[in-house]
Amino acid sequence: MADILVKGGHVVTMDPQRRVFERGSVAIKGDKIAAVGKEIKEKADVVIDARGKVVLPGLINCHTHLSMTLLRGVADDMPLMQWLETKIWPIEKNLRAEDCYAGALLGCLEMIKSGTTCFADQYFYMEHVARAVEEAGTRGVLSYGIIELDDPKRRESELRAGEKLVKAWHGKADGRVLTMFGPHAPYTCSPECLAKVKELAKKHKVGIHTHLSESQDEIKQITEKYGKRPVEHLDSMGFLGPEVLAAHCVWLTEEEIRVLRERGVKPVHNPVSNMKIGCGVAPVPEMLAAGIPVALGTDGAASNNTLDMFSEMKFAALLNKVHKLNPVAVPAASALEMATVNGAIALGLGDKLGSLEVGKKADLVVVDLKKPHLSPLHNIISHLVYSAVGSDVDTTIVDGKILMRERKVLTLDEDKVLREAQKSSDALLARKEDKK
Amino acid sequence: MADILVKGGHVVTMDPQRRVFERGSVAIKGDKIAAVGKEIKEKADVVIDARGKVVLPGLINCHTHLSMTLLRGVADDMPLMQWLETKIWPIEKNLRAEDCYAGALLGCLEMIKSGTTCFADQYFYMEHVARAVEEAGTRGVLSYGIIELDDPKRRESELRAGEKLVKAWHGKADGRVLTMFGPHAPYTCSPECLAKVKELAKKHKVGIHTHLSESQDEIKQITEKYGKRPVEHLDSMGFLGPEVLAAHCVWLTEEEIRVLRERGVKPVHNPVSNMKIGCGVAPVPEMLAAGIPVALGTDGAASNNTLDMFSEMKFAALLNKVHKLNPVAVPAASALEMATVNGAIALGLGDKLGSLEVGKKADLVVVDLKKPHLSPLHNIISHLVYSAVGSDVDTTIVDGKILMRERKVLTLDEDKVLREAQKSSDALLARKEDKK
Numbered sequence: 001m002a003d004i005l006v007k008g009g010h011v012v013t014m015d016p017q018r019r020v021f022e023r024g025s026v027a028i029k030g031d032k033i034a035a036v037g038k039e040i041k042e043k044a045d046v047v048i049d050a051r052g053k054v055v056l057p058g059l060i061n062c063h064t065h066l067s068m069t070l071l072r073g074v075a076d077d078m079p080l081m082q083w084l085e086t087k088i089w090p091i092e093k094n095l096r097a098e099d100c101y102a103g104a105l106l107g108c109l110e111m112i113k114s115g116t117t118c119f120a121d122q123y124f125y126m127e128h129v130a131r132a133v134e135e136a137g138t139r140g141v142l143s144y145g146i147i148e149l150d151d152p153k154r155r156e157s158e159l160r161a162g163e164k165l166v167k168a169w170h171g172k173a174d175g176r177v178l179t180m181f182g183p184h185a186p187y188t189c190s191p192e193c194l195a196k197v198k199e200l201a202k203k204h205k206v207g208i209h210t211h212l213s214e215s216q217d218e219i220k221q222i223t224e225k226y227g228k229r230p231v232e233h234l235d236s237m238g239f240l241g242p243e244v245l246a247a248h249c250v251w252l253t254e255e256e257i258r259v260l261r262e263r264g265v266k267p268v269h270n271p272v273s274n275m276k277i278g279c280g281v282a283p284v285p286e287m288l289a290a291g292i293p294v295a296l297g298t299d300g301a302a303s304n305n306t307l308d309m310f311s312e313m314k315f316a317a318l319l320n321k322v323h324k325l326n327p328v329a330v331p332a333a334s335a336l337e338m339a340t341v342n343g344a345i346a347l348g349l350g351d352k353l354g355s356l357e358v359g360k361k362a363d364l365v366v367v368d369l370k371k372p373h374l375s376p377l378h379n380i381i382s383h384l385v386y387s388a389v390g391s392d393v394d395t396t397i398v399d400g401k402i403l404m405r406e407r408k409v410l411t412l413d414e415d416k417v418l419r420e421a422q423k424s425s426d427a428l429l430a431r432k433e434d435k436k
Numbered sequence: 437m438a439d440i441l442v443k444g445g446h447v448v449t450m451d452p453q454r455r456v457f458e459r460g461s462v463a464i465k466g467d468k469i470a471a472v473g474k475e476i477k478e479k480a481d482v483v484i485d486a487r488g489k490v491v492l493p494g495l496i497n498c499h500t501h502l503s504m505t506l507l508r509g510v511a512d513d514m515p516l517m518q519w520l521e522t523k524i525w526p527i528e529k530n531l532r533a534e535d536c537y538a539g540a541l542l543g544c545l546e547m548i549k550s551g552t553t554c555f556a557d558q559y560f561y562m563e564h565v566a567r568a569v570e571e572a573g574t575r576g577v578l579s580y581g582i583i584e585l586d587d588p589k590r591r592e593s594e595l596r597a598g599e600k601l602v603k604a605w606h607g608k609a610d611g612r613v614l615t616m617f618g619p620h621a622p623y624t625c626s627p628e629c630l631a632k633v634k635e636l637a638k639k640h641k642v643g644i645h646t647h648l649s650e651s652q653d654e655i656k657q658i659t660e661k662y663g664k665r666p667v668e669h670l671d672s673m674g675f676l677g678p679e680v681l682a683a684h685c686v687w688l689t690e691e692e693i694r695v696l697r698e699r700g701v702k703p704v705h706n707p708v709s710n711m712k713i714g715c716g717v718a719p720v721p722e723m724l725a726a727g728i729p730v731a732l733g734t735d736g737a738a739s740n741n742t743l744d745m746f747s748e749m750k751f752a753a754l755l756n757k758v759h760k761l762n763p764v765a766v767p768a769a770s771a772l773e774m775a776t777v778n779g780a781i782a783l784g785l786g787d788k789l790g791s792l793e794v795g796k797k798a799d800l801v802v803v804d805l806k807k808p809h810l811s812p813l814h815n816i817i818s819h820l821v822y823s824a825v826g827s828d829v830d831t832t833i834v835d836g837k838i839l840m841r842e843r844k845v846l847t848l849d850e851d852k853v854l855r856e857a858q859k860s861s862d863a864l865l866a867r868k869e870d871k872k
Contacts, residue, residue: 072818073813076818076822077753077764083763114809272754275754275758276822277763278757279758280758306809319711321712322715325716326714328515331512372505372542372546372853373742376861382508382512383509389747425812425814
């Protein structure tokens with residue numbers, strides 16, 4: 001007897017054989033997948049009719065700043081430094097715990113409604129993001145954003161804040177909340193700080209979530225300061241390893257790609273953010289060809305402006321095609337891998353998430369195909385990557401619990417979350433204006 | 437007494453002052469806009485409550501091949517010539533009138549549900565596309581795709597087919613169906629053919645819809661054949677003029693941009709298609725800076741794979757930013773102009789469509805903001821371009837008639853349209869396999 005049976009859909013397993021079952025089913029017991037396949041006779045307490053729908057692993061957003069949903073649309077179309085210095089940073093100075101909580105709840109709601117079941121986050125007041133994840137029922141790998149700017153005092157307090165989150169929240173909420181250390185970037189964290197992070201991550205057996213080689217400015221700054229490009233700089237101090245989740249990785253030489261592969265670093269592609277801020281195009285086809293399991297992320301809503309991983313898959317496939325003037329550069333199947341199995345591997349959760357296989361966590365979503373833009377049906381993978389958007393998701397299940405059914409979110413009061421987010425965002429921007 | 441009053445929304449007029457009214461209203465009488473503004477006391481037969489919603493001009497898709505919705509997802513991730521020669525063209529050989537009708541109805545349904553109220557089309561069996569537009573209640577500028585390949589006999593029959601459509605349908609369906617001549621491209625139409633098209637368009641006082649400078653292959657082919665690049669080639673025979681709607685315009689020199697501006701040619705940017713086929717990036721910022729009212733199009737669903745103009749606006753803004761490594765290259769406001777006022781100008785309908793102004797046609801859409809990805813609200817234009825997708829459209833009005841209200845389409849049987857499209861598409865692909 002299963003708890004939940006998702007029945008009669010097109011099941012896109014993303015298992016090692018990449019099997020797709022027509023009229024397939026997925027049985028869930030507790031927090032795990034108990035059976036996947038064509039003929040599942042098992043009965044279940046709850047049966048979800050998936051006929052005319054696609055059942056796929058929940059999407060994994062490997063780089064975001066969830067609470068920045070509060071800043072959606074607040075500042076667009078600006079050069080990076082002007083955007084940060086005149087808009088984002090002055091506002092963030094006035095952030096309060098309750099803002100981060102309200103923004104994180106809004107982000108969780110958006111993810112549930114657009115088929116993302118797990119995300120990697122780096123921001124501030126992370127214990128309040130953890131509370132939101134616990135409440136929403138979703139899954140998050142959270143890190144406190146360490147920015148020390150070569151200041152030994154600040155280093156100490158930042159590292160303490162990072163460690164506090166790990167100690168308090170790693171493995172909590174039935175294991176749905178995991179943690180990492182989050183040194184912001186090589187240009188905001190000194191070698192001393194990064195060495196200490198590496199040590200702490202090893203001690204606590206958690207990963208490290210950082211930004212790497214995002215803009216040409218960064219390359220210039222690091223090269224001037226350390227006489228080495230960012231990847232070389234981090235490698236020379238022994239920082240790079242398989243536990244490092246590296247967002248962006250836009251500006252890489254061939255040699256740097258080789259180093260990332262050899263060290264087992266996990267790059268996260270963020271096409272929309274890279275496009276919006278005008279940073280550049282990551283060498284995704286080269287990294288994939290080198291056997292690196294590139295993951296996918298939306299980055300924060302301030303530079304996207306959504307958390308829609310379906311849209312992000314389309315951007316990933318299309319941006320890399322036009323950049324290479326090569327329509328096969330990143331095919332649809334690769335984009336879907338980036339958003340599922342590669343995401344799981346990048347978070348060190350390849351044995352638990354990313355595909356519909358017996359024994360893995362029951363994190364899955366159902367996409368309704370009965371829409372004009374998803375008709376006619378000839379190729380499910382193509383539809384998921386090139387035609388679907390987040391709002392085509394009908395049902396979202398995380399850890400064996402139904403978080404959304406027929407577009408109704410069961411764990412959160414949607415109206416209240418929207419209202420509180422607007423209130424918090426308005427208050428935050430007003431505080432900013434007070435200080436001008 | 438108005439027929440319809442759309443009341444209490446954020447009204448994005450796109451008028452020459454680009455006014456946005458908070459809690460504004462739009463009154464409609466017959467097929468026209470009777471009033472726009474903050475305080476409209478008028479009563480109306482039908483009142484649409486737009487509180488918490490955005491009211492904006494219906495989006496204008498200036499380049500598509502509507503019936504190609506039938507080929508959505510049939511062939512992706514292939515080089516252009518292989519895609520055309522092994523997939524698209526063999527299938528199109530087997531197209532029948534009823535397929536084009538079924539595909540066009542599906543396309544109309546998708547457009548209505550995603551906020552597009554007018555489109556420019558070029559394909560085959562266009563009288564059946566016209567029937568679909570008439571039935572769906574939307575607005576279309578239709579052209580028969582003339583391909584003569586230097587064959588005088590074929591030229592004659594193709595021109596006849598083009599003229600037949602213009603004679604039969606221009607101004608029909610209460611003026612919702614307009615027509616153009618549709619010479620496919622400089623590499624599929626000889627100078628003799630193009631000269632004749634120019635003459636016929638003048639005679640019938642209609643525009644000309646063509647493809648221009650889409651790929652590097654085209655530039656090479658035309659340069660080899662005529663000793664001139666495509667724009668120069670067309671200009672040397674006096675073909676270019678303000679009535680020419682030119683899709684793509686990807687590969688242009690500075691001099692060619694100058695020529696397009698001087699002749700008043702109307703380029704249509706198709707970012708998603710250009711990305712997916714790996715063609716390149718059109719010099720949109722340069723064209724806009726030169727004062728050219730660049731329009732926006734999705735191209736056919738086989739190379740997109742949707743007709744969602746909200747998504748297309750985001751791609752237009754973002755692609756041009758990353759291509760120039762400049763986050764201000766195409767701001768949100770420009771993308772929205774491309775999809776509204778510029779589209780109207782490009783179709784020669786600048787006095788009738790593209791903005792919410794008294795006396796213009798009542799073509800408008802309402803977007804529901806009560807969604808996590810559209811919260812909080814600080815900047816409506818940003819949300820429309822960077823966050824909204826077609827399925828956020830709540831209500832669609834064309835020519836003063838409500839085509840969709842609260843996501844329910846009133847003019848078409850949605851289930852039937854989806855069913856018939858699948859049937860037609862399956863039959864079309866089966867016919868293809870028979871002939872192998």
